[in-house]
Structures are given as structure tokens and as C-alpha cells.
Amino acid sequence: MAEEKQERITDIGPPKYDTAWTPFIKENYGKWLYHEELEPGVLMHVSETGAKLWTVRIAGTRLMSTLHMRDLAAIADEFCDGLLRFTTRNNIEFLITDEAKLQSLKDKLKADGHAIGGTGAGITNIVHTQGWIHCHTPAIDASGIVKAVMDELFEYFHDKRLPNKVRISLACCLNMCGAVHCSDISILGVHRKPPLIEHDRLLNVCEIPTTIASCPTAAIRPYNFEDEEGKQVKSVQVNNERCMFCGNCYTMCPAMPLADPVGDGVALWVGGKVSNARSMPKFSKLAVPFLPNNPPRWPETVEVIKNIVEVYAADARSYERVGEWAERIGWEEFFKKTDIAFTPFHIDDYRFAMTTWRSSTQFKFTD
Amino acid sequence: MPITHKTPLLDELEKGPWPSFVTDLKRAAEEGGSDTANDLLGQLELSYVQKVGHWKHGGIVGVFGYGGGVIGRYTDVPHLFPSVEHFHTMRINQPASKFYSSDQLRTLADIWDKHGSQITNMHGSTGDIIFLGCRTEALEPCFADLTAHGFDLGGSGSALRTPSCCVGKARCEWACLDTQDITYNLTMTYQDEMHRPAWPYKFKFKTSGCPNDCVASIARADCSIIGTWRDDIRINQDEVKNYAESGLDIQQYVIDLCPTKCISYEDGEIQIDNKNCTRCMHCINVMTKALRPGTDTGATILIGAKAPILEGAQMGVSEWES
Ligand code: SF4
Ligand code: SF4
Ligand code: SF4
Numbered sequence A: 001m002a003e004e005k006q007e008r009i010t011d012i013g014p015p016k017y018d019t020a021w022t023p024f025i026k027e028n029y030g031k032w033l034y035h036e037e038l039e040p041g042v043l044m045h046v047s048e049t050g051a052k053l054w055t056v057r058i059a060g061t062r063l064m065s066t067l068h069m070r071d072l073a074a075i076a077d078e079f080c081d082g083l084l085r086f087t088t089r090n091n092i093e094f095l096i097t098d099e100a101k102l103q104s105l106k107d108k109l110k111a112d113g114h115a116i117g118g119t120g121a122g123i124t125n126i127v128h129t130q131g132w133i134h135c136h137t138p139a140i141d142a143s144g145i146v147k148a149v150m151d152e153l154f155e156y157f158h159d160k161r162l163p164n165k166v167r168i169s170l171a172c173c174l175n176m177c178g179a180v181h182c183s184d185i186s187i188l189g190v191h192r193k194p195p196l197i198e199h200d201r202l203l204n205v206c207e208i209p210t211t212i213a214s215c216p217t218a219a220i221r222p223y224n225f226e227d228e229e230g231k232q233v234k235s236v237q238v239n240n241e242r243c244m245f246c247g248n249c250y251t252m253c254p255a256m257p258l259a260d261p262v263g264d265g266v267a268l269w270v271g272g273k274v275s276n277a278r279s280m281p282k283f284s285k286l287a288v289p290f291l292p293n294n295p296p297r298w299p300e301t302v303e304v305i306k307n308i309v310e311v312y313a314a315d316a317r318s319y320e321r322v323g324e325w326a327e328r329i330g331w332e333e334f335f336k337k338t339d340i341a342f343t344p345f346h347i348d349d350y351r352f353a354m355t356t357w358r359s360s361t362q363f364k365f366t367d
Numbered sequence B: 001m002p003i004t005h006k007t008p009l010l011d012e013l014e015k016g017p018w019p020s021f022v023t024d025l026k027r028a029a030e031e032g033g034s035d036t037a038n039d040l041l042g043q044l045e046l047s048y049v050q051k052v053g054h055w056k057h058g059g060i061v062g063v064f065g066y067g068g069g070v071i072g073r074y075t076d077v078p079h080l081f082p083s084v085e086h087f088h089t090m091r092i093n094q095p096a097s098k099f100y101s102s103d104q105l106r107t108l109a110d111i112w113d114k115h116g117s118q119i120t121n122m123h124g125s126t127g128d129i130i131f132l133g134c135r136t137e138a139l140e141p142c143f144a145d146l147t148a149h150g151f152d153l154g155g156s157g158s159a160l161r162t163p164s165c166c167v168g169k170a171r172c173e174w175a176c177l178d179t180q181d182i183t184y185n186l187t188m189t190y191q192d193e194m195h196r197p198a199w200p201y202k203f204k205f206k207t208s209g210c211p212n213d214c215v216a217s218i219a220r221a222d223c224s225i226i227g228t229w230r231d232d233i234r235i236n237q238d239e240v241k242n243y244a245e246s247g248l249d250i251q252q253y254v255i256d257l258c259p260t261k262c263i264s265y266e267d268g269e270i271q272i273d274n275k276n277c278t279r280c281m282h283c284i285n286v287m288t289k290a291l292r293p294g295t296d297t298g299a300t301i302l303i304g305a306k307a308p309i310l311e312g313a314q315m316g317v318s319e320w321e322s
């Protein structure tokens, strides 16, 4: 046993980034001069050496079987000297150096049912989280909503163009594993009810001080009581008025579940960006506080998103991102044009509210 | 192996032009013979009917000597779906910028077919390769196979999370930094901090080669490293003329949209008052052939970005540049 442990390999880190690189990538590293988008999903990069590299991007599902991985590897072998890469937004890119192979690669991808697109001023894959496939705190599913939304917006992935790119992200609870809070459109799973407290097992499965400390709004306090049999029970209580349904307590304490089929649903946020181009990076702002959690295809969510995209497409100027457009026309006008109701829920009352309220006399009248 | 559960709701997600994860899971079950995929479909269908999830956060599971990289997960309905009774995930540190050789992909597939469920995420939000659905007793042998083939676990919990970066100089003309090298060096420097959580909370490094920030580091990394330059934007006036001839309205789409009004277009030439340029990338993004970042390149480092939980969302605050 002791010997075995000595042979155990640990802390070697990932394969070095260039182990997969072909000589072509190494030769042109840092020498790229410019690129062109030949069509949605197809890029051509030109090097200072005159060499050219074509990239064909296809939609990925993030959730992927090993059979699917093997199919991708086979395509890379046939066309790309075995090289491929995945993008930050879960797409797959095939890189080729021989223009003669470009058409046959595209034909092969189409024949195998892959969707080419996702570059430039359109809509690419939705960055998303685990949902009901794996996580313990989701308010909504992830992969299913992504599929339903992308089916409906598919033309913007594949060929139709927009004033600028529209980045959509999804997180299935407020923890936001995908950090969706700076996207043109964010789909966020929200709970709407405070946690249910399972007093009979809480002390066995949770530490009361860490549970209390986990609440950002200090809504949890100790609660000791005598049960029906006269036994002293040590537990906690939630001040429902203060609770913002974040689920943070549930991560610390499994005896405080808050998933609920009717109370849980989708909130939509709009107008965020991470790029520094033109205007500063921005947070997304609340557009729709609640839409029902409606599997398998979430029609209400899909419809509102499609409408936002279409109104933006018709009304924004070239290069304006959704947030830049909304700021130019005014958020009042954004709500009016997209036919989304502005409600009291839209008014920020969290602790940094003062930093987000309008402190200016500059606004536009709408009727 | 035929699928043993009826999935009428999930079947709806096999329709439409976007690739279907349901079709892929079915293939893993039918063609690949994965019991886990079969029961995962069954449990997911149940979630679709009931509109709630069925996973429990598990106790501590992991590989020997590591405090992270594995997320313990169990179903709360094991009597219905025994093959997903244990459904742990292994986070495997991806190569920086996610370039793979077909052999590397097949190696990963072989290892996961041997020890697990055949189901993966390529990739998780932080950047790791994710093996979904591992049984506790398979963790150690799977880990041994991974390290024997040059792969290692990523971070989880209150530790350094797996760093990630954009495609950088390997295929982008705007990269002002060696994003892969920075990411690899950070990852190797902090192996211990990544594998053995000892910090107050999670910590993320993300590196983008230019202010377009394709990895969204400014929104989600505790330490965001973004390439920039401090000399002049390189201008190719011949290409400026070509753009004008090809019909681009340079005044409207480039000059008028510059946030600092430091760029002008007169007599067919572009001039930039570089002192007033904030390196936002807009003009370069539009005129890829005519404009390029300068050559005195370095990094702007921003700290403190995070998602909203606890103190509200924060974006990175810029610290210095060099
Ligand atoms: S966003 Fe929330 S529910 Fe979704 S995977 Fe992350 S922690 Fe889990
Ligand atoms: S859900 Fe959030 S706000 Fe409500 S009690 Fe739990 S931690 Fe506090
Ligand atoms: S962040 Fe900049 S350098 Fe990196 S891939 Fe995006 S555009 Fe290129």
C-alpha cells in the first residue's frame, strides 16, 4: 500500500496548452494580422507570413456523450490534422489550413446534422449551468431552456444578422455559476418562497451558526421550542419579510429546501455586456421579474426573448448592443417598445440601491 | 440497450434545428449501453413532470490527498433510478484555450467509458472538462488513469478555481498577452492551492488577450487579466482606402462611435490622438485589416468581480497597467 501511494501521480496540472497544437499553429503564433468572417460560422485568419487558417464553428450542447466526442475527433482527423477546440461558449471549432477542404468540411458537418454558425453579429450558444441534470439548488432546468430558446432563435445563429452580437446566458439559481449578470439577455432561475424548515432533522444535518451566517439579509435567527411530545428542539426561524429567496441557506443546510413547482420560475435581465468596446461593461437590468417554469419548452420565456431580439433588431443602430440601444432610447422606451410591463418589482431596494437609481433630471417623456 | 423509461416531455426536446442533448443522452443509453444515461433520462423526465430537481448535495467525496475537484451528488429517488444513486462530478483541468488533439479527446472518452457514465460537459462554466455521474468507488481508479495520461483535477470549494483564458495569440490578431502561458503558469504555480482548499472563499483567475474580453473575466474573475497596449494603434492607410471603396461608412460606423472622440477621418486617412484613446477596441473590431493594437503591450489587472450572491454583483476594478 505504502509503495502504491508513492507511485501515485498528483499535482501535474493540465496538459500544456501547446501539446495539441499542430506545427502550423506554432509557426503562426502571435503573427496573426487580420481576420474576416466569410459567412456566419466561418472565419479566415491571415498571418503575417501570408498563411491562412479557416475556422468552421458549430453549435455544441455542453452536455455531451463520449460517442459525440469520438465523432468530433473523427472529423478533426479527417479534415484538420487532428486539431480542434472548444470555445468559452461551448461551441466547437474545426481549424483547417487547406482551403480546398473547406467546402467538404462544411458538407460533412451539415450531413452529420451539425449547425454551422455562431460568429459575428448574431446569436451564439447560450452559456449555461447544470439545472436538473446535476445541481441541488436549481429553480429551473438549464439544458432544456437553452434548447427551446436556441431552436426559436436559430436563424440568428445560422445566417440572419443583427445590429451587433447578442450574448444570452442562463443560470438556474442566484448563485449564477455562469455569471450571467453582464449579458445582453440573461435567463435566471428564481425561487419566490422562503425555505421550508425541517425542524426535526435540522440539528442533525446542519450547523446552526454557519446556517445563520450564510444569509445575506440576516433573515435567519435561532429558534428553540418544545414539540408536541414535550421535547426541546433546537432549530432556526426565517423572517419571511427579509428573505430574498436566494437559497444560500440551503447550500449550507439541506434541511432548508426552497424548490417549489409553482413558486419557482424565470426572471429575464437585459442590457449587460463584458466587452469594453465603445461603452463601459455593464450589468444586465431586470426586464421581466417572473415567468412560469414551464417544461418541456418554456413557451412564455421563449416568446419574450424572441420579441426583445426582434424589437432590438428593428430599432437599434448598427453596432449598438442591447444595453447601448436601451440607454440611447431610454429604458422607459425600452419597456414600451418591447411591451414589457414596468412594475414595482423593477425598483432596486437592495443594499446598494442608491448606486443604481437615476440621479439626474435627464430622462425622456413617454406617453 | 433499449431505454427503459418513457420520456414524452423530453422527447419534445428532440425536435428543432438546435442540437439536442436528449438525443445524445439516448444515444449514450442505447448505442453506448450506459445505464447511467438511461436513469438520468428517467429522472430528468420526472423533474420535467414535477418541476423540481432531484439531486442531493452529498457529504465529502474525493480522491486521496485532494480536497476538491469532485462534487458529491446523490439522487433523492434511488429506488426509481438506481444507476444514478451516486452521480458525482469530476472536474478535470482543461488545457488552456481548450485546444485538443483528436487523440486527447479519445483518451478522455476511453477513460470515462471505462470508469463512468459516458456523459460529460465540454465544458463547465468555469472551464473544466466535466465527467458527470461517477460512483464513489470509481473516483480513485478514474483519477489514476487521468494522471497516467497527463490530466489532473481542477478546483472546487474555497480554493483557486481552474483558471481559463481566451484563444489569444494562437488564433487572434488582437491578443496583447500570451494568455495560454499566463494561465498555464498560474495553474502550475497554485497546484496546491487549487487541489487543497484552504482559502476563505473561491478565487478565480481569467485572462483575455484584449479589452473585448471574450472569457468575460471582467464580470466573473476575482483577478481579471486583460491585454492592452500603451503606444499607438497601428494604422494601414491603404487598407483604410480599401474599406472606404468597399462602401464602409467610416465616419458613421467608426469615427462617430469612438467613445473618446479621439479618432478622425479626413482626406481618406484615419488619424488617432492616441493620448486620448481608452483602447476600447471598437475601431479595431470594425476595421480589422486597417487597424491593430500597438506593440508596447501589457496587462490591465482588475480585481474583485463576482456574481450577485452575498454582497451584490461587482465588476472588476482596475488596478494598474504596464
Ligand atoms: S446556478 Fe445555482 S442551481 Fe444552477 S448549477 Fe449553479 S449553483 Fe446549481
Ligand atoms: S433564502 Fe436567502 S435570504 Fe432567504 S433565508 Fe435563506 S439565505 Fe436568507
Ligand atoms: S479577448 Fe481579445 S485577444 Fe482574446 S480572443 Fe477575444 S478578441 Fe481575441
Ligand code: SF4
Pocket: A278, B257, B258, B259, B260, B261, B262, B263, B272, B276, B277, B278, B279, B280, B281, B282, B283, B284
Ligand atoms: S480604440 Fe476606441 S477609444 Fe481608441 S480610437 Fe478606437 S474607438 Fe476610439
